[in-house]
Amino acid sequence: xxxxxxxxxxxxxxSIILESRYSADYTTIYHDSCGMVFGxxxxxxxNGWNGYFTAAxxxxxxxxxxYSDTYVDAIYRYDDEEAIVPTSLVMDxxxxxxxxxxRVRYTGIELYYDGTAKKIKNVKQVLRFDFKRxxxxxxxxxxxxxxxxxxxxxxxxxxxxxxxxxxxxxxxxCNKKAINHLYKVFRLEFVKRCSELYGFDVKDxxxxxxxxxxxxxxxxxxxxxxxxxxxxxxxxxVTLAKSxxxxxSYLASIDCVPDDVFNLxxxxxxxxxxxxxxxxxxxxxxxxxxxxxxPMIVTTSSFIRKFKDVNAVNTxxxxxxxxxxxxxxxxxxxxxxxxxDILFSKFQEMQxxxxxxxxxxxxxxxxxxxxxxxxPENVKKLQEMRFKLKNFHDVVMEIHDxxxxxxxxxxxxxxxxxxxxxxxxxxxxxxxxxxxxGRKLNNxxxxxxxxxxxxxxxxxxxxxxxxxxxxxxxLRNTSIxxxxxxxxxxxxxxxxxxxxxxxxxxxxxxxxxxxxxxIKPTTIDVEAQVS
Numbered sequence: 001x002x003x004x005x006x007x008x009x010x011x012x013x014x015s016i017i018l019e020s021r022y023s024a025d026y027t028t029i030y031h032d033s034c035g036m037v038f039g040x041x042x043x044x045x046x047n048g049w050n051g052y053f054t055a056a057x058x059x060x061x062x063x064x065x066x067y068s069d070t071y072v073d074a075i076y077r078y079d080d081e082e083a084i085v086p087t088s089l090v091m092d093x094x095x096x097x098x099x100x101x102x103r104v105r106y107t108g109i110e111l112y113y114d115g116t117a118k119k120i121k122n123v124k125q126v127l128r129f130d131f132k133r134x135x136x137x138x139x140x141x142x143x144x145x146x147x148x149x150x151x152x153x154x155x156x157x158x159x160x161x162x163x164x165x166x167x168x169x170x171x172x173x174c175n176k177k178a179i180n181h182l183y184k185v186f187r188l189e190f191v192k193r194c195s196e197l198y199g200f201d202v203k204d205x206x207x208x209x210x211x212x213x214x215x216x217x218x219x220x221x222x223x224x225x226x227x228x229x230x231x232x233x234x235x236x237x238v239t240l241a242k243s244x245x246x247x248x249s250y251l252a253s254i255d256c257v258p259d260d261v262f263n264l265x266x267x268x269x270x271x272x273x274x275x276x277x278x279x280x281x282x283x284x285x286x287x288x289x290x291x292x293x294x295p296m297i298v299t300t301s302s303f304i305r306k307f308k309d310v311n312a313v314n315t316x317x318x319x320x321x322x323x324x325x326x327x328x329x330x331x332x333x334x335x336x337x338x339x340x341d342i343l344f345s346k347f348q349e350m351q352x353x354x355x356x357x358x359x360x361x362x363x364x365x366x367x368x369x370x371x372x373x374x375x376p377e378n379v380k381k382l383q384e385m386r387f388k389l390k391n392f393h394d395v396v397m398e399i400h401d402x403x404x405x406x407x408x409x410x411x412x413x414x415x416x417x418x419x420x421x422x423x424x425x426x427x428x429x430x431x432x433x434x435x436x437x438g439r440k441l442n443n444x445x446x447x448x449x450x451x452x453x454x455x456x457x458x459x460x461x462x463x464x465x466x467x468x469x470x471x472x473x474x475l476r477n478t479s480i481x482x483x484x485x486x487x488x489x490x491x492x493x494x495x496x497x498x499x500x501x502x503x504x505x506x507x508x509x510x511x512x513x514x515x516x517x518x519i520k521p522t523t524i525d526v527e528a529q530v531s
Contacts, residue, residue, distance in 0.1 A: 004093040005185040007178045012086050012168045014073035015057070018111035021079040022051030028111045029059065032087055036063035039115025074169045084108035084120055084142075086161060091179065093186045098132040100193060102186055102222070104161050127159045127222060129190060129229055131197050134266055136226045150262065153215070153223035153237075154255040162216025171211050180209065183218050190225055194232055202232045204239075227254065230262050234271035235295060243296040246324045256296075271295070280305060286314045290321060297321070303331040306340055309349040319357045326361055333365070335372040342371065342382060347389055355389050363393050370400040378403050398436070405431035410452050413486060416460050416475070418516065421509040423470070424463045437461050440469045442496045448474070458486040462506065471500050473510065475519065489514055492525035501527035 011032060018028040028039040042054035057070045057077065068075065076085060089106035103126045110118045126139040136148045138158065148158060157163045165171060170179060187205055194202045205228060207221040215223060224237045234240065237254045244252035257275075264274035272291050281287060281301040290297050300320055307313050320327035330336060343352045356364065374382065378399050387395045408431035418425045428434050431449040437459075438446030451457045455477055462471040471494045475486035492500040492510055500507045507527050514521055 002095045004095055004189060005182040006093070007091045007175070007182050009090075009168075009170050009175055010088050012074070012088060012164070012170060013076045014169075015059075015068050015075045016085050016087075016109060016111065017057055017075060017077045018081065018113065019054065019056060019077060019079060020113065024052040024054050026113050026115075027054055027056040028113060028115050028117070029056065030109055030111060030117055031061045031063070031066070031068070033066060034061060034064040036061055037111070037115070037117040038062060039113075074167060076164060076167050081112055082110075084110050084123060086123075086164060087119075089161070091182055093182055093189065095189060099128050099130045100186070100189055101129075102127040102159065104159065106161065125159055125161050129193075129225065131193050131229070134197075134230050136229055148226055149259075150227050150254050150257060153226055154253050156214055157216040157219045158222045158226060159216065159219065162219050162222075163214065165217035166211040171217070179217070183209065183221065187221065187225070190228075194228065198232045200232075202228060204228075204236045207236055207238060227262075231265040231271045231274070234265070235293070239293070240295060243294045246294070247296040247299045247328070276301075282313065284310065284313055284317075286317050290317060294321070297327075300327050300331045303327070303336070306337075306344075307349050307353065309353075312349040312353040315350065315353045315357065326357075329361060329365065330356065333368055335368050338379075339368050339371050342379075343389075343392075345383060351389055355392070359393070367393055367396050370396050373403075374400060375403060394439070397439070401435045402432045405435055405449070408432075408449065408453075410434070410449070411455065411458075413458050413484075416458060416486065416517065418513055420513040420516070421505070422465060423506070423509045424465075424467070425460050425473075425513050426463065427458060427460055433461075434459060437469050437472055441472060441494065443472070443493060445472050445474075455484045457490075458484075462510065470494060470503075471506050471510070487517075487519050489519050489521045489526070490523050492521075492523060499525040501525065 013032055015032065016030040020026065024042075024044050026039060026041055028037070030037050042056045044052045044054055046052055057068065057075050059068050060066070061068070078085065086106040086108045089104055092101070092103045094101040094103055103124065105122070105124050108120045108123055110120060122141070124139075124141040128137045128139060130137065138146045138148055140160075146152075169175060191202050191205055205221070205225060207224050209218045209221065211217050213219070220238070227234060227237055240257070241253045244254065244256050248256050258278050260278045261271070261274045264277060265271055269277070272288060272295065275281070275291065275295060275298045276288070279298045279301045281298050282305045287297070287304070297320065304313050304316055307316070340352070371379070371382075382396065382399055385395065410427075410429055410431060410433070412429055413427050416425065416427050428437060434449055434452070435446040438444060445459060448457065448459055452459055457477065458475045460473040460475065461469050462473065463469050471492060473489060474491035476488040476490045477484040477486055478488050479485040494500055494503060494506060500510050510526055511521065
């Protein structure tokens with residue numbers, strides 16, 4: 001055993017205050033300078049965020065008469081009666097044959113909600129790095145022993161005592177400098193021992209210390225070393241957490257790395273190889289190169305391994321690095337395989353990769369949902385069809401709409417059908433026809449199905465000689481009885497809801513048709529005078 005570094009902090013706080021959260025019914029204060037413990041009820045104030053609170057941190061000690069200034073003195077406030085708050089401590093770095101300890105021994109005090117306290121001596125917390133068994137233990141003289149894993153370090157501080165350092169005298173310049181030196185000695189000794197164990201230089205071990213945060217002062221660096229002990233070549237946990245945020249969830253962290261990855265690294269497998277093995281990643285050089293700085297991109301393996309063409313995989317990876325949101329959707333969408341099976345049977349992989357990159361993400365999502373909802377006979381029909389890849393969305397939509405709306409028959413008003421001035425006026429027969437017209441003319445007529453079924457309106461589509469839609473008309477029912485009369489023209493729109501008066505030929509045909517059928521135009525969409 002050898003003590004490599006040591007720091008003694010004889011006084012941690014000027015005052016320690018126990019006050020119940022939200023209610024602030026009673027406050028107990030320990031004044032360290034004179035050892036006075038007292039309590040009472042202060043006048044309370046209410047805050048919408050924190051509930052009730054008092055000004056108890058501003059007080060004059062009844063024993064020594066000293067005024068406590070919250071802006072000058074180190075004051076620790078908490079609300080857990082069972083917590084032991086350190087009043088003085090000693091930190092040591094202790095080296096043994098097979099392990100390395102970061103040891104904290106302290107004297108503490110336990111305050112109670114009746115104005116009393118109990119001093120507790122010889123409390124010890126040890127963070128032990130066992131190089132022989134490749135594991136880290138937290139040894140607490142009160143709580144006992146616990147083996148720490150990457151799951152535990154996400155829940156709190158690796159050494160719980162570190163969480164109180166932020167408000168303490170330990171953060172004064174002289175003490176902080178000594179603690180930083182102790183951390184440096186500990187880290188360098190860890191690197192030395194770890195490098196001897198694995199036979200190569202262990203890097204990326206330093207993470208700057210912060211006095212705030214749930215892991216305590218220096219806690220993030222210690223968490224990093226815990227992982228480095230079992231995966232010495234992994235990037236630091238900050239880099240890993242940022243990568244997890246990009247590829248798994250905005251709230252993800254190192255905790256999301258599967259246990260099997262670290263089980264493999266314990267046997268000597270590199271971190272990158274372990275990730276690739278667990279996620280069944282394809283043997284792709286670009287993927288491994290990106291993983292060096294962004295390791296959790298490996299989670300896209302479930303998607304990219306479907307492609308056998310290396311160039312197609314590289315094309316997808318290049319795009320994923322720029323737009324992880326697109327990769328996030330593609331790799332996790334549960335029905336993506338159904339779409340890929342159809343595309344792989346018709347197109348080359350490079351074509352498919354470029355299509356997935358260029359197509360709007362909402363369009364891809366629509367395709368996935370619609371293909372999943374297709375009946376087996378319609379899936380077979382889609383597989384047998386010939387079409388251009390750029391038209392895939394429209395082809396799927398047409399088959400899907402015909403499946404969903406083709407059986408819905410609309411009331412046909414034969415009296416509205418006519419041929420006028422080389423144009424054909426036709427009433428759609430199914431809800432699918434309405435959907436089809438709406439897509440062709442880029443308007444919302446496809447949503448008029450219920451209105452037509454309820455005989456509130458009638459829709460008439462105007463086509464040219466090639467039967468291509470050029471406009472659609474809405475006629476309103478003016479009859480109160482059972483027999484509808486559609487003799488009131490309320491809308492006349494062309495592509496993109498452009499009014500028909502902007503096209504002289506269409507406008508003329510609509511007015512002539514309306515005059516023949518004694519239909520009254522009541523819309524500004526048509527021009528009343530026909531030349």
